[in-house]
Amino acid sequence: MRPEEARRIIHHTLVEVAPDVDVSELPDEVDFRDYLELNAVDFLVFLEKLSARVGFTIDGYDYRDLRSVDSTSQFIAAHSLDQLASVVSASA
Numbered sequence: 001m002r003p004e005e006a007r008r009i010i011h012h013t014l015v016e017v018a019p020d021v022d023v024s025e026l027p028d029e030v031d032f033r034d035y036l037e038l039n040a041v042d043f044l045v046f047l048e049k050l051s052a053r054v055g056f057t058i059d060g061y062d063y064r065d066l067r068s069v070d071s072t073s074q075f076i077a078a079h080s081l082d083q084l085a086s087v088v089s090a091s092a
Contacts, residue, residue, distance in 0.1 A: 001054065001076060002077060006074075007028070009050065009053050009054060011069070013046055014032065017042050027069075029068050029069075031067045032072075043063075054080065
């Protein structure tokens with residue numbers, strides 16, 4: 001998955017979790033948990049929904065990498081490539 005596609009998924013998921021925020025004004029490089037004032041439960045719901053949308057589990061030890069839209073989209077893009085490589089390798 002490309003980072004641009006991941007950004008769209010992240011924005012859509014953030015709106016679902018925090019419907020009263022305007023993600024179009026969310027700078028890609030800022031900590032969205034602080035910026036959007038997401039509490040721990042909101043963040044966990046966001047991660048569950050995001051995992052379902054991207055098709056792989058986001059583990060607890062990865063949470064520190066998911067601070068901004070930029071870092072989260074890069075994480076998703078990288079892990080999507082890892083998954084694709086695993087599938088190709090397994091079928092070869």
